Amino acid sequence: MHASTTHRKTVVTALARTVAAALLATFAVTGLGATPALAEGDVAWTVRTASNSYGADRSSFSYAVNPGGQAQDAMVVANRGKAPLDLSVYTADGYTTGTGQLDLLTRDKKSVGIGAWVHADRERVAIQPGETVEIPFTVTVAGNATPGDYAGGIVTSLTQPDAAQGVNVERRLGIRIKLRVSGALKPGLAIEDLHVDYSGSFWNPFTKRDATVTYRIHNTGNAILTARQTVSVSGPFGWLRADAGEVKSPPDLLPGESWTMTVPVHGVATSGRLAATATLTPLLTDASGSTTSLKQVQASAHSWAIPWALLLLILILVAAVAGVYLLMRRNRARRKLREDARVRKAVEQALREKSTQPS
Template sequence: MRTPTALLAGLLLAGIALTAPAPATTPAAAQSLTWGVAPSSPDGPNGRPAFEYKLDPGATLTDYVAITNHSDRPITLDVYASDAFTTEQGGFDLLAATEEPVDVGSWITFETRTLTVPSTSRLDVPFSIAIPDNATPGDHPGGIVASLAATGTDDEGNQVSVDHRVGSRIYLRVTGELQPVLDIVDLSVTHDGSWHPLRGGAVTANFTVRNTGNVRLTGQPQLAVDGPLGLARRSAVGDQLPEILPGDSYRTSVRVDGVPPLVRLGVGLSVEPAAVTDEVLDPAPAAVTREVDLWAAPWPQLVILLLIGAGTWLVIAGRRRRRRRQAAQLEHAVAAAREAGRAEGAARAEDGTAVAAREPARTTD
């Protein structure tokens, strides 16, 4: 695993981290010492923001680096070149001093690695670049470092060695066929639903962009989400990718909000590669896309439908019970009326018989 520090995190990499070289103040272990590293000529710094070259395989070159001591006492520094890589945070960093370079850092040599720079003065130090005959075409990033090893203590009071480094970037391009290619790997997509039935949820794509070509690249990711037949399409543009060096990668994410849970969602992720500078790449890099399907169950809507269904069933069942009760009451009333009518008829019949028994018998002459 590549690490940006030799023995302890928190090194000074002002010249590496910034596009323009600047003096850097060391931590408390050497707080009175400051120095700077910048591209130079035999006569002093020439305003270049970085060491930039375009060379053929087998070519050689001599250049200069200015190492300036801003302190009021001499400083002894270790000067060397190393390979660069993209950090997890998307930064530009160099291999630790304990790691041997295998690329551009191994192609650069100094007459001596240890230099003593007098107080408030500058040394314009020559170095040589020798491109191997079999060097691969494309970008070979690195840096030239002036470091100072110091001893300090950690939070637990233990004595540790810290490598304070200041450097300047190297952007070397070996001539030949360029292959500006980015790839998307380790893609995972999730849907986080909202319990608000009208608000929709969020679809988040987490992925790694890998530079599989030979040119340092950046790019712009974009995420699109839609339902069946392209319904309710939503999209979002992610943050601009940092500079990704050849062979390195950067993990990031893009989120789309307000996505309706239409059961089955189609998700399309694309990254449009672009040159880090205003350079026109030939061939032009092609966009890379990935498409996946995603289940998005509409739980809030289903709950609402269940509640509506349950409420409707309760209303219908209540109406049926009332109708049955009303029918039973009506049937009971009809039966009671019939019984009352029968009783009244029987009573009238009994009254008629009694009247007939009381009338005297009539005779005829």
């Protein structure tokens, strides 16, 4: 295995341990912890939002700024360990991982939103044991910024050698930043590539089976959205409908992101032509934390659930009926032929007898 691959896997493992102890529930590597993860010896510092005009005891940073506008805030870092810390400080754009968590781009990746507009007043901070340091930062939104929602974070990072692995390991703690650039907000979700798979029974077509409905939710607007969902599968004309029940909501999707849903639907009848329908109710959260339900989005797809054993039985019955009919028809024809022959013979016999009688 290459050293770079080992390094990446080691970093991911260290970050996962850090998340479990001190990060926000909705973020994989950005968050806030009241107590450092000293038990595992991974992290000896904490981060929190500063108390100021934006509020106290905030779980994250959130701003609404006009294009070209600014906002100023600060993050507080505390060294809870027994040794001095030399931490790097940087900002980065966020993205949704495959597990539904918000993660941040690494420093070597280019940021175009939060990571490009948010700047701390220093790139490194040295903190003595027991010391607390406030790190101011400025949000400067580009004048040509597209209206809508952006997500990212401000991060403190410590790189240390790992003797066991023989590589350097980066441990990160940070706080998320949500930014809404003023302008026309156009939230929108789309359902794409919807299809349904059915696991019917060949031998028992009357047993209800499971179907799996798969589709992709695409955030086509400029606002962060999640959604309530319902999924159902029905037979022809909407008959024999089966509902999936409660469907887990997708994570908060950033503009442009997609999320694949795989939803099992139980108790689906083998009814021939199946129709699968997914319905989304997009949910928009404003700066105050209030959630608004938007216009529903719906999509459908079709598949076949053919009762092969039943069809085979029907074909056998049809063939049997047709065979009996043909046999009966053939027997009637034979009886008619025999009756016609008997009549002809009787007529011929009568004619012969008449011709032999004296005049």
